[in-house]
Amino acid sequence: MMIRSVRTYSSSISNAAVFPSGSTVFSLIQPTGKIHLGNYLGALSNWRDISNDERNSESRFIFGTADLHALTSVTDPAKLKNSRREAIASLIAAGIDPERSIIYHQSSIAEHSQLSWILTCLTSMGALNRMTQWKSKAKVEETDSIFGDEILGKTKAGVLCYPVLQAADILLYKSTHVPVGDDQAQHLELCRNIASIFNSTYKSNFFPMPKSLFTANKKIMSLRSSEKKMSKSDVDQNGCLYITESPDQIAKKLRKATTDSIQGRLYFDPEERPGVSNLINIVSGLTRKSVEDTVKDLEYMRSHKQLKDLVTDLIVEEFKDQRLVYEELMKDVSYIDQIADRGAEKAKKIASVNMRAVEKLIGLD
The missing domain is CATH 3.40.50.620 (HUPs)
Structure with a gap:
């Protein structure tokens, strides 16, 4: 069977752990x-x-x-x-x-x-x-x-x-x-x-x-409740995002993601801003950057919508090839x-x- 090649991740490889030979x-x-x-x-x-x-x-x-x-x-x-x-x-x-x-x-x-x-x-x-x-x-x-x-x-x-x-x-x-x-x-x-x-x-x-x-x-916590981990068993499946979902499904779930009522600059604080911090964690993981560097990159943002749009774009791009490969394999x-x-x-x-x-x-x- 010929399957579509998954793109390489050279930007992340440099940060990967290196092990002793053997x-x-x-x-x-x-x-x-x-x-x-x-x-x-x-x-x-x-x-x-x-x-x-x-x-x-x-x-x-x-x-x-x-x-x-x-x-x-x-x-x-x-x-x-x-x-x-x-x-x-x-x-x-x-x-x-x-x-x-x-x-x-x-x-x-x-x-x-x-x-x-x-x-x-x-x-x-x-x-x-x-x-x-x-x-x-x-x-x-x-x-x-x-x-x-x-x-x-x-x-x-x-x-x-x-x-x-x-x-x-x-x-x-x-x-x-x-x-x-x-x-x-x-x-x-x-x-x-x-x-x-x-x-x-x-x-x-x-x-x-x-x-x-x-x-x-x-x-990574649920998109709908920052008090629990993202889980397949969650009753509210809007909180769980699968790598096989379409761009439209991903965007819909991110629009419903829980944030908070704090306006202005975005910052990372899991206790005061658990929803926003969860989204920042997702950006950090997808861009292979530390949370600190991620927050610096987001300094220009002033709205939750900007953050949700960025997370949506990153996830859609990350999973684009994976979703196609997965679908081919399951056939x-x-x-x-x-x-x-x-x-x-x-x-x-x-x-x-x-x-x-x-x-x-x-x-x-």
């Missing part, structure tokens, strides 16, 4: 359907920049779908199958090159689950209980404990043990760097603790301590499956070697 950079994305602006600025644009940078040609990049993790919330088989393909199409449309990076489905590699069980046997219930994300998924308070009878009864084991599988994902490839958002920092710290426990238990230095690679872009899902299968073959070669080494260390060889 590094392994790993991250997965939830297969929850089409990618929105928050996903793109918070993860995909960064993945593209670092993996396409020639200075990182001696490093390995592994990206894919966290489809095993999706089982904690998705129960419709047809929906999951389609969402997995949409996620792969989104990665490629965003500019991640399957010839330079491994792109695959997590579930294609059985070693993920195998290593997860081994690491689960080394992880304390207390450590899992201290994680905050399972509480969000289980819709309980941050101060609640898994050991309460009511919470224990309604919380699925997969939700509680999610961070161990996440650690196995990372450690299976002996990853050295993991691009993460602020909300995943706690999970990566647990991953390092689990790696340390394994190395200590089996008197080895087998697993490296993966480093967090925080994205330069801040969290030929067999091509998407081929890319995922080729990526799985490459991932399997790494995973199987590392898994045999783990088995030898723990006495299962």
Whole structure:
């Protein structure tokens, strides 16, 4: 299949992180359907920049779908199958090159689950209980404990043990760097603790301590409510902007974006001006400039309409090629499956070697 080439991003490459030769950079994305602006600025644009940078040609990049993790919330088989393909199409449309990076489905590699069980046997219930994300998924308070009878009864084991599988994902490839958002920092710290426990238990230095690679872009909030992150599950879908939307749809959502009643100069203040600050964050992410430099660039503006028009133009231009590539890919899902299968073959070669080494260390060889 011939697909339209996604334009290069030379202006952003110079700002991309550079890794020591031989590094392994790993991250997965939830297969929850089409990618929105928050996903793109918070993860995909960064993945593209670092993996396409020639200075990182001696490093390995592994990206894919966290489809095993999706089982904690998705129960419709047809929906999951389609969402997995949409996620792969989104990665490629965003500019991640399957010839330079491994792109695959997590579930294609059985070693993920195998290593997860081994690491689960080394992880304390207390450590899992201290994680905050399972509480969000289980819709309980941050101060609640898994050991309460009511919470224990309604919380699925997969939700509680999610961070161990996440650690196995990372450690299976002996990853050295993991691009993460602020909300995943706690999970990566647990991953390092689990790696340390394994190395200590089996008197080895087998697993490296993966480093967090925080994205330069801040969290992108809903266009309609600056109190919550942009999300596909938002009841008000005017607050969530997808990379597949048409210019007219993008313009319509930006016209409805929440700002404030303050007139005159635009400035960045998430507490006093959350809506305006969210739009400034979006401009910062799309132009690959710091918030400070972005505010300087916007000094001439005196109205919310000017800012919304600029954001609209930037998003339309950024996603113009991506939308077309995504549409072409989704017309030929067999091509998407081929890319995922080729990526799985490459991932399997790494995973199987590392898994045999783990088995030898723990006495299962």
